[in-house]
Amino acid sequence: MAGVKCNIGGRIRTLYKCCECKRLLDRKSVEVNHKVPVGSLKSYNDLPGFCERLFVEDISLLEVLCKDCHKEETAKQREERNSAAQK
Numbered sequence: 001m002a003g004v005k006c007n008i009g010g011r012i013r014t015l016y017k018c019c020e021c022k023r024l025l026d027r028k029s030v031e032v033n034h035k036v037p038v039g040s041l042k043s044y045n046d047l048p049g050f051c052e053r054l055f056v057e058d059i060s061l062l063e064v065l066c067k068d069c070h071k072e073e074t075a076k077q078r079e080e081r082n083s084a085a086q087k
Contacts, residue, residue, distance in 0.1 A: 003027070020069035031070040033063050037077045 003014035004024065015024040019033075038053045039046065056062065065073060 016064045018066040018069055019063040020065055020073070023066055025066055030064050030066055033065045033070050033073055035061050035063060037081070039081070 003016045006013050006015050006024075013026060015026060016030045017024055018030065034053060034056065036053055036056075039050055041047065041050055
């Protein structure tokens with residue numbers, strides 16, 4: 001997840017590579033994705049698992065995605081979760 005230092009317009013900037021589309025972007029254009037979905041909080045019983053997945057210590061379970069790729073990944077995970085719930 002380490003960024004790449006670049007000299008842009010005389011300023012040193014850190015750019016991050018989206019793991020999906022491979023574009024280099026500034027920190028305001030990327031988000032951290034949990035490879036193991038955090039899930040949702042639909043009841044109090046969901047809280048322990050939600051917190052455990054949200055605050056992961058193993059950074060190999062995280063990846064940098066641009067906002068567009070993260071939105072697509074989240075939608076895909078939500079659709080999979082909803083399909084599994086209907087079965």
